[in-house]
Amino acid sequence: MNTLRLQARFYKLRTNKAFELFVISVIILSAMMIGVKTYELPVQVEGAIRVLDFAITLFFLCEISVRFIGENRKLKFFKSAWNVFDTAIVILSLVPIENSEMAMIGRLIRVFRVLRMVSIIPELRMLLNSLLKALPQLGYIGLLMFIIFYIYAAIGTTFFASINPELWDNISISMLTLFRVMTFEDWTDVMYETMAHYPLSWAYYLSFIFLTAFAFLNMIIGIVVNVLEDERQKIAALKAKKEASTQPSLSDLQAQLEEMKALLLKQQK
Structure with a gap:
């Protein structure tokens, strides 16, 4: 006890x-x-x-x-x-x-x-659980982004390695340079350096930025938001179900009323 x-x-x-x-x-x-x-x-x-x-x-x-x-x-x-x-x-x-x-x-x-x-804090748990549940879908986007990085890095190494080997010497260094471009870290300096030899190379950088910084990152945000909304709906449904289970149903109320009527009839008799 x-x-x-x-x-x-x-x-x-x-x-x-x-x-x-x-x-x-x-x-x-x-x-x-x-x-x-x-x-x-x-x-x-x-x-x-x-x-x-x-x-x-x-x-x-x-x-x-x-x-x-x-x-x-x-x-x-x-x-x-x-x-x-x-x-x-x-x-x-x-x-x-x-x-x-x-x-x-x-x-x-x-x-x-x-x-x-x-x-x-339950809200932080919900955010983290949503992020974990979104990982499988984010993995496919990450794979597609890696493919885009790889293709653009190969192109950059082919054309720009002779201009600046520190940025474009091989495909791994080129991928790091492209990550710098995607995060807008002095990316215009990189672009102007190559435009001095290839005036149309601006299309290379703008198309890469559009695909990665705009398209793919917005897709990632959309997936996380959708999973977060699904988690909120599930939690709300569980709360509603729990509250409904604690409240008496209509059939229970009717049964209680019938019992009360029966008791009153017995007392009147």
Whole structure:
């Protein structure tokens, strides 16, 4: 009985909005501490940060314990990939990193604690899940983009290698140059250099920019937006289904009315 009461209290605590906001605040504080450690600090400040980091680690351990104990079905807790990720990060953060051979790994693990923000905030989870579900479609666009890059890099190497070997010497360097063109990083300097020898080479760059920076990138944005909208509709449908299951149906209400009528008739008789 005490166990059930403790579980109910922890479940109420883990679903409390104030508790969630406090956890988010601690995660933000942990992220700020990671940035502060990159600066040269006085010895006293480093000691205070070390103590604060230890306190944050203990808080995360308590928080994950509250979430685990508050779960009705303990095995269901570990069926969620985010719960497994949070648990692994918290447990690995307990490894002491000061003056040890695993100091670098320990610091990297503490950097990943910032990702716990995704597991806490549902909207961030939805965005990341949408991105993961869009990866198969994005893979085909990436393959097609690679083909376009390869064709244009081969053309660029053939015509422009003698003009500037640093940019067009071989197909791999040419692909890097084209990536620079696609991101508009001083691409006009590259174009004007080749136009001095091939006046019509502007068509080469403009057609490449149109295909990659405009067409393909907009296709990527469209796919991600469509998948995100599908995820929102699924979540809305699940919420509506859950609310409908908690509310009595029309047949149930009619049955209750019939029972009440029967009781009233019995009382009148």
